[in-house]
Amino acid sequence: MNRINSQQLSERYELSSFANASVFGALPHPAIRWLLDHGIIRELKPGEQLFSPGEPGNSFHVILAGSVDYYKFHNGRFAYIRKFNSGEQIGFVSMIALHDRVGRAEACEESITLEIDSDVYHDFHISHPLEFGILMMNLAREMARTLRNTNNILVDKS
Numbered sequence: 001m002n003r004i005n006s007q008q009l010s011e012r013y014e015l016s017s018f019a020n021a022s023v024f025g026a027l028p029h030p031a032i033r034w035l036l037d038h039g040i041i042r043e044l045k046p047g048e049q050l051f052s053p054g055e056p057g058n059s060f061h062v063i064l065a066g067s068v069d070y071y072k073f074h075n076g077r078f079a080y081i082r083k084f085n086s087g088e089q090i091g092f093v094s095m096i097a098l099h100d101r102v103g104r105a106e107a108c109e110e111s112i113t114l115e116i117d118s119d120v121y122h123d124f125h126i127s128h129p130l131e132f133g134i135l136m137m138n139l140a141r142e143m144a145r146t147l148r149n150t151n152n153i154l155v156d157k158s
Contacts (some may be wrong), residue, residue, distance in 0.1 A: 002043040006036040009112070013065070021087030023062050025138050031131035035062075035124065040115040044068075044107035050090070050115075052104040057094025059117035060139075063087065066111025072103040083108065092139050095121070 015029050015036075024032050041064070044050070050061050053073040061068075067085045071078040081103070084090045090105050095118060116124075125132040 001045075001048050004041050004043060004112075006033070006041065009036060009041055009064070018064060021062065021064070022142055023087065023089045023135070023138050026134050027131055027138075031124075031128050031135075034128060035116060035120070036114060038120045038123065039117075042113050042115065044111045044113065046107055046109055048107050050105040050107070050113060051101045053101055055101045057091065057097070057099050057101050059115050060089050060091035060095050061105070062089045062114040062116065064112040064114055066107060066109045068105050068111060068113070069108045070103055070105050074102070078104065089139065089142065093143065 015032060018024055018032055018036075019027070019029065024035075039062075042050075044066070050068060051057075063084055063086050065086055067083050068090055069083050070081045070090060072081050084105075091101075093099075094101055124135070
């Protein structure tokens, strides 16, 4: 895993390419830039882990490029849950619920992620209150879609 800064990222990607991400939907470019400048940007190779069970859940990760597989740990075993693609986030539920991680997230291809920890999240709320509201709506919408998909799976299996 390799850390890069927002300048290095912008040498490879246009800022507008991240504006289409569901997490960043309707956020103005200066707000996205602020998050990129204050969060932690990582490059991952296939198989490298973002987090594993038991680690503090004090952040979430926006997948800027590539994809990440998530495996839930329960009753002594891992089960594959799903692939998170570019533009989606992983880990927000743990951060909001104040839970430790209950699974592992690993890159399934070369990927770039932006980690937003609770301090950056708080500071974004203070410095960009309107944009924070938009970010919260985007994160809530993504959680709602995941919950609906999970409910559909339960109905299909009943």
